[in-house]
Amino acid sequence: MNTVTRPRILVVGAGFAGVECVRRLERKLSPDEADVTLVTPFAYQLYLPLLPQVASGVLTPQSIAVSLRRSKKYRTRIIPGGAIGVDLKSKVCVIRTITDEIVNEPYDYIVLAPGSITRTFDIPGLTDHAFGMKTLAEAAYIRDHVISQLDLADASQDPVERASRLQFVVVGGGYAGTETAACLQRLTHAAVKRYPRLDPSLIKWHLIDIAPKLMPELGDKLGSSAREILRRRGIEISLGTSIAKAGPEEVTFTDGRGVPTRTLIWTAGVVASPLIATLGAETVKGRLTVAPEMNLPGDDGVFALGDSAAVPDLAKGDGAMCPPTAQHALRQGKHVADNVIASLRGQVMKPYVHKDLGLVVDLGGTDAVSKPLGIELRGLPAQAVARGYHWSALRTNVAKTRVMTNWLLNAVAGDDFVRTGFQARKAARLKDFEYTDAYLTPEQVRAQVEGSGRPE
Template sequence: MPLTRILVVGAGFAGVECLHHLERSLRPEEAELMLVSPEDYQLYLPLLPQVASGLLTPQSIAVSLRRRLRRTRYIPGMATGVDPGSKKLTVRAASGAQRDLHYDVLLIAAGSTTRLLDIPGIEEHALGIKTLAQAAYLRDHVISQLDAAAVTQDPAERAERLRFVVVGGGYAGTETAAALQLLTEAAARRFPRLNPADLSWHLVDIAPRLLPEIGERLGDKALAALRKRGIEISLETSVKRLTARAVELTDGRTLPTRTLVWTAGVAASPLVNTLDADLLKGRLVTTPTMSVPGAPGVFAVGDAAAVPDLAKGGDSVTPPTAQHSQRQGKAVARNIAATLRGTPLKPYYHRDLGLVVDLGDTYAVSRPVGIELSGFPAQVVARGYHLFALPTLTARSRVLVNWTLHATTGDDFVSTGFQRGRPATLPRFEHIDQYRTG
């Protein structure tokens, strides 16, 4: 009798957590486990801004799949289409070759991509921070702007290169602006011809408040802390047009700049559009047990799935956070095992444990289990949370060593150059154009 083939798409929190638990709960003779992902590592996304700022090395938050998963077969490539009728998944390899993989049970944990709006110039000129390569590229780009500003004789060009704009006042945008502002301020002191006072940082968001998810009081504290550092924050404002040398805002201003970082939300992986299934705000609708209605044997979790939030009554869906993705991975593993063994599936239920936003420079805002903290105590909580959430002891050790070294020795502000010559556009970095459309 052939083994039941369990196919997981996505090496993020949900997918890897699911396979990690399936390896422990299913015997080798019960099922064949397979993972499809373009990368052979699990990325700890919440710490990407610290990679972009140089606080952490890229390897410290990229956890080897082979270290966590011992008997799962890794399939390098992108899942570009699902045919629930024939139970086949289309996978495109890096070479461009395509093949179909049969599955008995499929878990879609494909995560999300940066949400792009129909704004002229965003796809061509904006930078992102959703992948490890983007974070590394962004650091190189920012340092290269300081290098170029230090040697130019043109005051207008110098002002363009020393002005940095971040769009998006959520966790990613706020932490990215905070981390990179500290990077540029420290780096500028090493350039004899640059004055740190000439640096200009802007954080732009369409919402009326900064960090609305963390609450009004803590959001206001974060706002005040960033403004005290000199970051200009423009709320209820968006981007009208972006060119290679300027951004036009909806409030009528035009800011000359060579750097705009786009973090204005996420969209579910385009893979979900290849299924004939219901979507809610672009995410696959699931039952409370995380199965996809009308698609036998298919489950969906994480950023790609609209899982009912039973802790809030079930009228809303769980937000696309690492906390929910990780716990949904464990819960769906139990349900997949139950499917194989013919036992009842259990609905997903998790009460949010709180939120943390690390703004660097010994300052953060956090709300663990409903307790509001700010300043250094909040940063202790934030970094403690990240250390606990990292999936392996090796990753925790690397991050802790990086933090310690940076605190004691500082940064050398070097540009690695390994991304030089590669197209930096958001669609190219995140491979948005490679999914099957029909």
């Protein structure tokens, strides 16, 4: 087959789902069978579950950014940018490159794995004054910011300013929020020993969530264990509570309390990428409705998976949907690749079925709670399982070596408290890291495709 007639497979997103799909396609398809293209602004796969350890300095940013170009056999074409619209009728994906150029990319098969964005609410001041924990840049920035608060508090002569700089608020009692609060609290607890002018009792961490339980997926016993670990460290936990408004120097809780703080970290869940709304297709809570085979019913050659797809969880049944976890995304990526190949070759596609293997929560140091295969673990055994799972899930031996080296170095030498310069003079907040206004409406997508014609 020549280049013109080879089927074009377009994969959107380089998260767990997208990268696993691309790797599987490369292994199972011959070069003459199809052309594979990947749309991503960064040529690396980010291992999201370890972001809190980057924010706390246990791991370096490079450790969890796994290069997509290390393999010598890698033949996928990468378009550096983000998909901002899809025209299902014309089979064209509209892409904004990292240089802000708008290009139309035609496809025969498209795999939508754009992931998710931070879920926000209409809370006054939230996007202007909160930090997120969804990208590598945010994790590196938060680390610099937290250390800078200690530096500024140490230099300040004003007790009111000092108190506000030494209080930290994390919103979200899920895995991301709990691990972020736990890891950063350990960082400040260790760092304050290097600031003899600061009273350690002034450093206060608040973890709040609107839900009545912390990490309810863990169950009552492990959830209570996690709460006890955090409270023992001095982290104040407020459940059934959220943010009423956020300001540059104070946050007001929904229970009426006002907390003077310069640090608000928002991890209250995620929602599907706004790209899904550009399709004009049926959704469930913002996630694209797909069949058990992860294809879009009624649209030939369209597949979706991961955080942005409402994939039926056949292992649970009763109409359940697969949760947006890395565990499911990894397996869905491989399964979608197999179904794309089956569709390409005229074979029968298979439904996705996977039983959840359990949960791991790393609270830093020797503290952890884990539930592998339903077995409840605490302390060092749970920590061994948590880190063992994360280490094994890293895709390359280079990444595994870097992460293990960082863990060993941190265990032996402890934390360092160097600001790396990510924090510029101008503060960067939640709205500066996720460009949710970049996407097109279905009408704009149609106009873009029709206005420039379909490129071949």
